Amino acid sequence: MLFVAPHLGDGPLWSELADQTDRCRANWWTNLLYVNNFVHTDHMCLEWSWFLANYAQFSAVAPVFIVTLHAVPAVGIFLCCTVVVVSSTLTGFIATHKGFGLNSAELGQLFSRSYMDDYLIKPYCRAPPYVIGILTGYLLYRAQCQMEINKVVQLLTSFILASCSLLVLFGTVGVANGGHISQPAASFYMAMSHVIWPLGIAWFVALSSTASAGWMSKILSRPAWCALSRLSLCVYLIHPVVILLHYLSTRTPLFVTPFTMVFFFIGHTMLSYVAALVMYLGFQSPFVALQQLTKSV
Template identity: 30%
Template structure:
């Protein structure tokens, strides 16, 4: 079977666009942060009122008590510590397993290549992960390379905490700063795509070599900007690695979906009593969502077949596609909050998703180890086929969630519960 031809089919194109699923998680993260923090604030206010009433009945209310019960303070330290305790223990366990015990679980011709990011790199750079800076420091040897998402998510959390305080106190400034950050993310991604000659989507095929005929970059080392031709990359993988390190795992290129989710939650909160959407508004909104999301996914299908877009067009797609995708998610979430989401709302509201949602973090951390154990212990290669890959995928998902149940019950949930008790 010609592996090169496989990369040109529609299924391969959909797999490459699977990276938009990460933006779904960023969007959900921003939305839930605002939504859950609001519930925390309301619960704190209720407790303050109850305490104030109890003190008044006892006749022991002081001026200080009245001041404290009249407002709810948002402690950034408590927010950050709570998030750190929520995310870190499970990661520590996975790092320890990879660095200490994984080497005893198998062997094979590809064992070292398959497990290096869990074994060697974790023994070297485990401490960077605990600081959530592994998407910036020594990214070539990143411990748990897939955990870049945790670093970016934690960095978004730090930024969003400040934005939420601004939204509570100076709403206009908070909204303006959020929109400025989204626009800045678009501009940075656009510039970096042009400067580094990245394709719109980093495919694993000879699309990279086609780019060598017309690559150019802006040289910022000179006083005046000018264009120059660059030598072609040695391999497609070089371009993909560069794209990964400079754009894909950097918060300033990925923050757009997170802030869109946060702003949507804020808009829903302050407009809780707004009227239902009209039929024409629903038709217009759903039309935009369907056209935009399908357009984002299919726009680069010609490029996958060798019809390479210009560098400028690639930059526009790379910098705006995730924003457009997130706006589609925002519409679905918005109409669902008004109970006007139809069958889409009913599908995503099914209770069968709840167990999976509670195991998502553990599954995310452990699934590459399951895959590495399987492929690293192979003593010989196997012939590629769609059904074989489907079989491996389903098997890996099942094993991953079984392992996630154990991790959640014995590591994540107990330590998170202890952390909440200590913080309270």
């Protein structure tokens, strides 16, 4: 898609796509081997594809956790918890050592090479959500999705995790209005956000899987979500291209207002899903069908 994109239009900034295609011509093999989050990171082909490298690397080591959980559950749970603690501690140390902050004057660092290379794309900073997911799946498997949770405990835990998850999402909003967050607080936020958010998701998934979430379980069990979930990977891969095609072809200054951003968000989302559907039917779906055919033989 990126090789075709430069021929789909023009504009004042359209030449920026040439840099992306040059990167892919030179470093396509790092993406193929899923090492693009460690090798030639300064000239990564499709910079958002670091997620695929992380996912492949986590999948490669996942059997260690799964086998350990199955063979010696106590050791497996301890191993999962240790990885989460070590990863969070390392993330906090990196944020402090590199001076990654959350204040308005420091937000430029979020687009720096150091922020990308040392924190954002590295698996040892991204491990907690994957490990928490493995542990949640194992516990649900052991319980056969049949868990009786005290209503008071359920409500209290749901309130605490929902509050903490919302704090992760909106806790830094005040920074945009001139607020100040100290370096220790910023490091703590960066270390714990990758733990609190997946814990909240895991808790509500567990409630829905055990039919303890009531109306929420009924909503999340609707078949429509299955169709959207199948497109999620393709949407992730294609949406930056959709956004680039739009902004690089813009010929007039863009005045940012809440309305224009909502308008662009809805447009980009809809176009991304349409492009993802084409991508899924043309590429991902045939391989899924081939995999199912292989299993049935």
